[in-house]
Amino acid sequence: MIETVTSIFLMLGALFILAGSIGLIRLPDVYCRSHAATKSITLGVTSIMIGSLFYFAAHGLGFSGKNLLTIVFVMLTAPVGAHMIARAAYHFGISIWEGSVKDELKSECKYIKATSAEE
Amino acid sequence: MDLLIIAVDIALVIVAISVAFCFYRVAVGPTIPDKVIALDTIAVNTIAIITLYSVKQKTLLFLDAVLVIAILGFLATVVMAKYLQRGDIVDRDSN
Numbered sequence: 001m002i003e004t005v006t007s008i009f010l011m012l013g014a015l016f017i018l019a020g021s022i023g024l025i026r027l028p029d030v031y032c033r034s035h036a037a038t039k040s041i042t043l044g045v046t047s048i049m050i051g052s053l054f055y056f057a058a059h060g061l062g063f064s065g066k067n068l069l070t071i072v073f074v075m076l077t078a079p080v081g082a083h084m085i086a087r088a089a090y091h092f093g094i095s096i097w098e099g100s101v102k103d104e105l106k107s108e109c110k111y112i113k114a115t116s117a118e119e
Numbered sequence: 120m121d122l123l124i125i126a127v128d129i130a131l132v133i134v135a136i137s138v139a140f141c142f143y144r145v146a147v148g149p150t151i152p153d154k155v156i157a158l159d160t161i162a163v164n165t166i167a168i169i170t171l172y173s174v175k176q177k178t179l180l181f182l183d184a185v186l187v188i189a190i191l192g193f194l195a196t197v198v199m200a201k202y203l204q205r206g207d208i209v210d211r212d213s214n
Contacts, residue, residue, distance in 0.1 A: 003121070003122055003123040004122065006123055006126075006174070007122050007123050007125075007126035010126050010127060010130045010171065010174070011126055011129065011130055013130070013167065014129070014130035014133040014134055014167075015133065017133065017134055017137045017164060017167060018133050018134075018136065018137050020137070020160070021136075021137035021138075021140040021141055021160065021164075022140065024140060024141060024144050024156070024157060024160060025140050025143060025144060030150060030152050030153055030156070033144070033153060033156055034152075034156050037156050037157070037159070037160045041160055041163050041164070042163070044167065045163055045166055045167050045170075048130070048167050048170050048171065049170060051174075052170050052171075052173065052174045055123075055174055056174075056179060059177065061177070061178075061179055062179070064179055064182060066179075066182040066183065066185070066186060067170075067182060069186065070166065070182070070185050070186055070189055073186070073189050073190070073193075074163065074166070074189055077189070077193040078163070078193075080193075080197075081159060081193055081196035081197060081200070082156070082159075084196070084197055084200035084201075085152055085155055085156060085159075085196055085199070085200045085203075086152075087200070087204070088152065088199075088200040088201070088203040088204040089150070089152035089203070091203075091204050092150075092151070092152065092203045092204065094150050094152065
């Protein structure tokens with residue numbers, strides 16, 4: 001029973017990771033790629049961690065707090081890292097995809113560049 | 120055959136294929152942030168591979184390495200983001 005649940009969680013996480021990396025190849029832009037990489041792969045790793053948590057708890061190895069700590073850490077730091085690298089890419093001067101609908105950072109980015117030039 | 124062993128093997132193969140896709144993006148990515156995002160994704164995939172291997176080996180010893188790799192991957196991403204944005208890692212005059 002617990003092996004079936006663990007297998008389902010592990011396979012689900014692996015498929016989410018595969019979907020995220022396929023999106024990393026096929027999407028047209030840095031920002032779209034960071035979207036694909038962050039969300040889907042974080043969900044996949046979290047699913048694999050939950051599966052291994054069930055497995056270790058059911059097989060007498062004890063409740064592993066390191067697994068839970070890794071889940072919390074990955075879900076806490078993956079959005080922060082993706083946001084920082086996307087903002088750095090925008091200020092680095094990488095233009096967005098021409099099919100994008102909205103660019104809300106444009107006016108604000110001019111402001112930031114003007115203030116940094118004043119200093 | 121056991122169901123769990125087959126599932127772990129298939130999941131390892133799938134995550135390895137995903138790491139190969141990320142290496143394609145590292146190799147041919149047109150800009151530097153593409154490569155940084157792909158390297159961060161490779162770090163997270165390494166976490167998944169080590170966890171699957173520790174399930175396969177039925178031991179808890181590899182999970183310390185998982186935590187260390189998670190922290191190092193996040194730190195590398197933050198450092199590369201700051202370097203790309205400012206051209207410098209440590210802000211000397213922070214006002």
